[in-house]
Every structure is written in C-alpha cells, then in structure tokens.
Amino acid sequence: MRAAMSLSGGMDSTALLMRLLADGYSVSCISFIYGQKHSVEVQKAQANIAYLARNGIEVEHRVVDLTSAMELFESNLLKGGADVPEGHYEEQQMKATVVPNRNAIFSSILYGYALSIAEREGVDVKISLGVHSGDHAIYPDCRPEFYTSLEHAFAVGNWDSEKIQFELPYIDGDKTDILRDAQESIAQLELDFTEIFGNTITSYNPDEDGRSSGKSGSDIERVLAFHAIGEIDPIEYQNSWEVVLEHALSIERIHKDDEYRERLTNQQYYVTRQSGTEQAFTGLYWDEKRAGEYRCICCDHLLFTSEMKFDSGCGWPSFHSEHPDAGINRIQDFTHGMVRTEVRCERCDAHLGHIFNDGPTRFGGQRYCINSASMNFEVNEE
Numbered sequence: 001m002r003a004a005m006s007l008s009g010g011m012d013s014t015a016l017l018m019r020l021l022a023d024g025y026s027v028s029c030i031s032f033i034y035g036q037k038h039s040v041e042v043q044k045a046q047a048n049i050a051y052l053a054r055n056g057i058e059v060e061h062r063v064v065d066l067t068s069a070m071e072l073f074e075s076n077l078l079k080g081g082a083d084v085p086e087g088h089y090e091e092q093q094m095k096a097t098v099v100p101n102r103n104a105i106f107s108s109i110l111y112g113y114a115l116s117i118a119e120r121e122g123v124d125v126k127i128s129l130g131v132h133s134g135d136h137a138i139y140p141d142c143r144p145e146f147y148t149s150l151e152h153a154f155a156v157g158n159w160d161s162e163k164i165q166f167e168l169p170y171i172d173g174d175k176t177d178i179l180r181d182a183q184e185s186i187a188q189l190e191l192d193f194t195e196i197f198g199n200t201i202t203s204y205n206p207d208e209d210g211r212s213s214g215k216s217g218s219d220i221e222r223v224l225a226f227h228a229i230g231e232i233d234p235i236e237y238q239n240s241w242e243v244v245l246e247h248a249l250s251i252e253r254i255h256k257d258d259e260y261r262e263r264l265t266n267q268q269y270y271v272t273r274q275s276g277t278e279q280a281f282t283g284l285y286w287d288e289k290r291a292g293e294y295r296c297i298c299c300d301h302l303l304f305t306s307e308m309k310f311d312s313g314c315g316w317p318s319f320h321s322e323h324p325d326a327g328i329n330r331i332q333d334f335t336h337g338m339v340r341t342e343v344r345c346e347r348c349d350a351h352l353g354h355i356f357n358d359g360p361t362r363f364g365g366q367r368y369c370i371n372s373a374s375m376n377f378e379v380n381e382e
C-alpha cells in the first residue's frame with residue numbers, strides 16, 4: 001500500500017502521516033518551501049522524519065522549493081506581507097492568511113509525484129490530504145468539492161490516472177478529532193506523542209527562535225485542541241502554557257458568547273448565560289408529558305429523558321434523576337438570600353436551574369428544577 005502526501009510540519013499533516021503509517025502504508029512526503037514566514041515548519045517536518053528513521057520507520061521525504069514562483073503572489077503569510085492577524089479564526093479577515101491558489105499548486109505537484117511513484121513501482125498510490133472541517137469553513141481551496149473537481153481534472157488530463165486516488169480522511173473532523181486520531185495511531189506505532197508533536201508548528205508568525213505568540217487564529221485552535229484531549233502542548237510558546245491556554249480560552253469564551261447571542265432567543269440567553277430564571281408556569285415544557293429527550297439548548301448535550309420527569313406542581317420541568325452520561329455540575333448558590341444548589345451543563349456551562357431535596361423518595365428524593373428555556377425537547381419517533 002502506497003501513499004503520497006504533503007507534510008507541512010503542522011499538526012494536521014503530522015497526524016495524517018502517523019495515521020497512514022499505523023494503517024500500514026509506505027509513505028512518500030513533500031514539504032514545500034514557498035517563501036512562508038513560518039518556514040521553520042519544514043525543519044520540524046525533517047525532525048519528525050529523522051525521529052521516525054531512528055525508530056526504524058523509513059519515510060521518503062522531499063523538500064520542494066517554490067519560492068521564486070510564489071514570490072509573484074501577495075499574501076500576509078509570505079515574507080514581505082503584512083502582519084498576520086490575531087484572534088479567533090472566524091472573527092478575523094481570514095483572507096489575510098490565504099496564499100492564492102496554494103492548494104491547487106501543491107496538489108498538482110503531489111499528483112505528478114504520485115503518478116511517478118505509480119509508474120516507478122507499478123502500484124496504485126493514494127494521495128492523502130489533511131483537510132478538515134475547520135479549514136473548509138474558511139478557505140475555499142480546502143472544500144471537498146474543490147478536491148473532487150481537481151481530481152476529476154487531473155484524471156482527464158493524465159494517462160494512468162486510475163492508479164491515483166484522492167483521500168480526505170479528516171474532512172468531517174476538527175482539530176480535536178485529528179489530535180485524538182494521532183494519539184491512537186502513535187500509540188499503535190509505539191512512538192512518543194510528545195516528541196512527535198514537539199516537532200510541529202502551527203503558528204504563521206513564529207519569532208526568531210521559532211516560538212509562537214499563541215495568539216494567532218491557528219495557534220488558538222491548536223491550544224484548544226490540546227486542552228480538549230487533556231494534553232499540554234509540547235511546543236514552546238513565548239509565554240508559559242498557563243498564560244497561552246488562558247488567553248485561548250478567553251478568546252473562545254468571547255467567540256462562543258457572540259455565537260450564543262446570535263443563535264439563542266433573549267430568554268434562552270438570559271437563562272443559560274446570565275443565570276436567569278423563567279416565570280413559573282410560563283416555559284415550554286413544565287407540562288410536557290410526551291416521551292423524548294431533553295438536551296442543552298446551547299450545546300445539545302443530553303441532560304434528561306422523559307422517564308426521569310415527574311409532575312411536581314412547581315411550574316418548572318422537574319426531574320428526579322439526570323441521564324447517566326449527563327454529568328451535570330452542581331454549584332453552591334448563595335444569591336437571593338438563600339443557599340441553593342445550582343446546576344450547570346457539564347459541557348458548555350449553561351445555567352440550567354437548581355436542585356432541591358423534595359423529589360420522589362423512591363428515586364432518591366431529589367428534584368431537578370430546570371428552566372424550559374435551557375433545554376430543547378426532542379419527541380421520540382414512534
């Protein structure tokens with residue numbers, strides 16, 4: 001089994017290389033130098049290829065220099081361009097970090113390379129690309145339909161094209177999925193996750209020592225992905241991991257809050273994000289008796305099912321138990337001159353309501369008193 005890929009030295013292509021190796025492919029990689037400000041990424045790629053060789057895994061790796069061709073292009077990512085913007089990806093003018101037609105150029109070279117391998121070795125070659133959903137939401141040349149069209153065009157224009165196939169294994173995943181997949185494949189290969197991801201860089205604007213600020217959109221995505229899988233990013237930042245992580249989380253909070261404000265009704269936002277309480281007997285679900293599931297209005301996390309609901313007469317939806325996988329957080333609440341236990345969504349921290357000890361004793365005596373506005377009810381289909 002043969003595969004060819006572009007190894008940038010970033011997270012996604014590194015994860016992809018590990019996946020292909022774990023799946024038993026013999027892999028050929030190209031790293032491109034094209035005048036990028038973050039050309040240190042190519043050295044990172046080389047360091048991982050050397051690490052693999054020390055561990056008995058040979059990977060063909062070629063560095064291709066496109067500098068003179070891509071000097072013709074305008075982009076903030078290229079040397080001579082303006083500064084790379086900070087903040088969350090979608091909040092920024094992402095056009096600033098596009099290199100015109102880059103993926104078409106890289107893919108063309110990769111296709112020629114794959115055809116040559118197919119010819120030389122008499123095998124079929126898979127071209128694997130580390131494109132993921134976070135990318136194609138932003139960059140038009142990361143969209144699946146672009147690669148479908150490209151593959152079609154290449155097939156029309158080349159002999160022996162039936163030997164070459166494009167594959168986009170991460171197309172539906174995000175950065176966190178990719179990192180989790182890498183954890184798995186690296187464990188399978190019995191290699192060291194920390195060493196491998198220590199040899200990657202995601203930043204578009206590293207300093208002279210190759211360290212990133214942790215503040216560009218791509219940095220923040222990366223930091224949040226490591227945090228999500230419970231790992232500390234092994235690369236060195238200009239600040240400590242704690243500072244970098246706190247910054248990324250604060251950007252994420254602002255970004256999420258904007259999204260909630262846009263998507264939720266005023267009442268839903270007031271209840272879940274500002275710990276508000278709806279008036280008794282006014283919500284959608286206090287008298288709801290149909291069979292179904294109650295999910296968090298903010299993040300769709302499953303909280304309760306109709307079997308856990310009971311009629312307490314209090315005017316809010318009442319549940320005697322939570323779903324076994326809900327993991328609802330409990331917090332002491334001293335507001336309004338009372339001591340109560342507040343309950344919040346485990347996944348997104350939405351305020352849900354409170355918990356009291358006057359529930360049905362045969363189910364443990366608890367009453368989850370929940371705002372309708374914090375939930376979405378899905379009726380079971382019969």
Ligand SMILES: [Zn+2]
Nearest residue numbers: 296299345348
């Ligand atoms: Zn939630």
